[in-house]
Amino acid sequence: GQQVMQIPQYQHVQEGEDFTTYCNSSTTLSNIQWYKQRPGGHPVFLIQLVKSGEVKKQKRLTFQFGEAKKNSSLHITATQTTDVGTYFCAGTSLDTGRRALTFGSGTRLQVQP
Amino acid sequence: GAVVSQHPSRVICKSGTSVKIECRSLDFQATTMFWYRQFPKQSLMLMATSNEGSKATYEQGVEKDKFLINHASLTLSTLTVTSAHPEDSSFYICSARDVAGNEQFFGPGTRLTVL
Numbered sequence: 001g002q003q004v005m006q007i008p009q010y011q012h013v014q015e016g017e018d019f020t021t022y023c024n025s026s027t028t029l030s031n032i033q034w035y036k037q038r039p040g041g042h043p044v045f046l047i048q049l050v051k052s053g054e055v056k057k058q059k060r061l062t063f064q065f066g067e068a069k070k071n072s073s074l075h076i077t078a079t080q081t082t083d084v085g086t087y088f089c090a091g092t093s094l095d096t097g098r099r100a101l102t103f104g105s106g107t108r109l110q111v112q113p
Numbered sequence: 114g115a116v117v118s119q120h121p122s123r124v125i126c127k128s129g130t131s132v133k134i135e136c137r138s139l140d141f142q143a144t145t146m147f148w149y150r151q152f153p154k155q156s157l158m159l160m161a162t163s164n165e166g167s168k169a170t171y172e173q174g175v176e177k178d179k180f181l182i183n184h185a186s187l188t189l190s191t192l193t194v195t196s197a198h199p200e201d202s203s204f205y206i207c208s209a210r211d212v213a214g215n216e217q218f219f220g221p222g223t224r225l226t227v228l
Contacts, residue, residue, distance in 0.1 A: 001173070033216070033217075035219075041221075041222075042206055042219045042220065042221050042222045043157065043206070043219050044219070045216055045217070045218070045219075048216060088156060088157070099145075100147060100159055100162050101147070101159070101217060102159070103149075103156045103157045103158075103159075104156065105155075105156050106155075106156050108154070
């Protein structure tokens with residue numbers, strides 16, 4: 001079945017440093033979504049990318065969708081303590097036609113003030 | 114944005130009892146709702162896809178007789194964990210997708226502890 005992996009599993013940065021998490025799918029995706037989950041909370045939708053090679057920005061967050069639509073990245077510039085949480089990518093497979101989201105393994109970000 | 118509620122937010126029960134969790138879309142109609150389970154420090158694992166007016170589609174390895182799903186209306190889906198055991202203790206999260214788009218709106222989750 002479809003697998004979505006993220007690296008790194010965990011990252012600890014000093015406030016002000018940049019952070020990147022990478023997402024790789026075993027199948028081609030029709031779209032990729034990114035979610036943030038704070039400790040004890042539920043996932044909150046951040047963004048959706050649909051087009052091959054698409055890049056979107058939200059303030060300090062930059063999201064990319066790979067040309068082959070099998071990978072994606074989230075980059076945070078100058079992290080802040082409010083960025084703490086686990087970031088999940090999630091995609092729907094183009095190959096299988098499955099509309100349900102498959103979540104990545106997640107990257108937990110810790111920001112040291 | 115769209116709001117999804119879940120009830121209860123937390124439940125502690127004895128082994129062998131059944132627990133019902135409700136998921137409601139408050140300001141939109143959801144033809145499809147999803148039930149996920151999340152163990153500590155792990156990702157969300159899809160358990161089943163719930164379609165209004167029809168039987169749920171369960172993921173491989175999820176027992177449909179143990180996790181009963183009912184999606185009786187466009188705004189309500191329920192998950193019943195039957196004869197719960199300690200290994201069923203987890204964070205159960207539902208999500209709903211509106212008719213228009215692909216974005217999923219998540220409920221706040223239900224933390225189940227089975228003693």
